[in-house]
Amino acid sequence: MTTLPDGIEQFLSQSGWGGAKIEAIPGDASFRRYFRIRRARETAMLMYAPPPEEDPRPFVQVAQWLLANDMRAPKLLAQDLDAGWLLTEDFGDDRMREWVESRPDSEEAIYAQAIDALVQLHQKPAGPLDPYDMTVYQREAGLLTEWYTPAMGLEVDNERYRAAWHEVLAPLIMRQVPGVTVLRDYHAENIMILGQSGIRDGEQGLIDFQDALVGHPAYDLVSLLQDARRDVSPELERAMLERYIAGANPGPDFEADYAILGAQRNAKIVGIFTRLHKRDGKPRYLGYIPRVWALMEGDLEHPALAPVAAWFDANIPDDLRKYGGGTIE
Structure with a gap:
């Protein structure tokens, strides 16, 4: 039986929901x-x-x-x-992830709708939020060397790691001005399918956006199309990336920036999932790391990431990379 937090009945009563289940x-x-x-x-x-x-x-x-x-x-x-x-x-229980997996024929249409929502969001002036700046990018990327590499018993060059990321991110940060509202966790478990008929007459609802910042339009696109929790085929990723570019016309360096932020986000996620296991006792997230690692390896192939890719080559053994980052105990 779930223990209810103290004060829940009092709050509901004050809110006009007293006696509700x-x-x-x-x-x-x-x-x-x-x-x-x-x-x-x-x-x-x-x-x-x-x-x-x-x-x-x-x-x-x-x-x-x-x-x-x-x-x-x-x-x-x-x-x-x-x-x-x-x-x-209440947005109900129909998360995008389960909806698409139970209705695979709807996948392209559901993702297209999510892409169009990003185009709509990015056409608006950014919200009154803090900037997604170098400090934040570096702190996030640093989660890999703070949590993952120690968990694997690796001694790595932390100073060169930061320097490589600075070299890669500095031009991207200049290109993201003036910036858009970045929800930061825009993926298939945080998009809800609303209405009984789903894509035909329903909307998509947004949740879990409390960490939003003003940053680069590619970030939420990466969150959606390089999803840590479900496989998105390369064909669908390509089609949706092209759909976004056609709708938003983001500029000539957008695909390079997409790869940069893909690698940055995936490095962050490997660190976070390791931390959830080592610090918080939540090992279930470890099962996602091989997918995230494979996505990061793909991003590192882009020429814009050459300094970061060189660091990975020098600091992370091939056998760990070959097996999706290795096994974390």
Whole structure:
């Protein structure tokens, strides 16, 4: 039986949902917890983001901006942000990942709709958010050498790693000005298929965007098309990349920047999934690392990543790379 957080009934009562049925929803890789609230035919989604580990304010800020700019974020129904409570519209259970896997004929249309949403988002001035700057890029890429390489017993050249990334990222950062709103976790488990008829008359809803920044338009495209949690065929990736380029006309260096951010994001994810196992006791994410590693290897083949690729060649043994990053104990 799931233990309910203290104060949940009081918050629901104050929000006009007193006496409603509370159903726990399986959580993600964070400290946040989710509950579906039911009364008669109505439902709502309750997020509990307990301080000091979590803060629901960034989610609220980004949601308000997305809603004001005609993007499909969940509507905000009630909140007690100091205590970590946020009640929102319920987008249901139909995540893009499971929808596509149970209806493979819908895959191209579903992805096309997700690409078109990015084109729409990137046509708007960026939200009032912090910049995706060199400090953030480097901190994220550094998760690989902070967590993965020690877990594998590797002694690597950390200074040269940072220098290689700086060389690769510096021109990209100049090209990302003025920047777009980057949701940062735009993938098949964070896009919801809304409505009973799905793609025919439903929308796609956005969730898990509380870490949004102002950055490069290729980042969310990489998140979607180089998905850590499901295989996206090279043919579909290519078709959707071309669809985005046709819709957004992003400039001549876009595919180079796509590869750079693919490698940066995938290096980050290898580090995060290792940390989830070593620090947080969540080993289930280790199973995704071979897919992420293979995606990163593909990105490293782009000439724009030559300094970073050279670092990998010098610091990560071939046998580990050949087997998807090796086995983490």
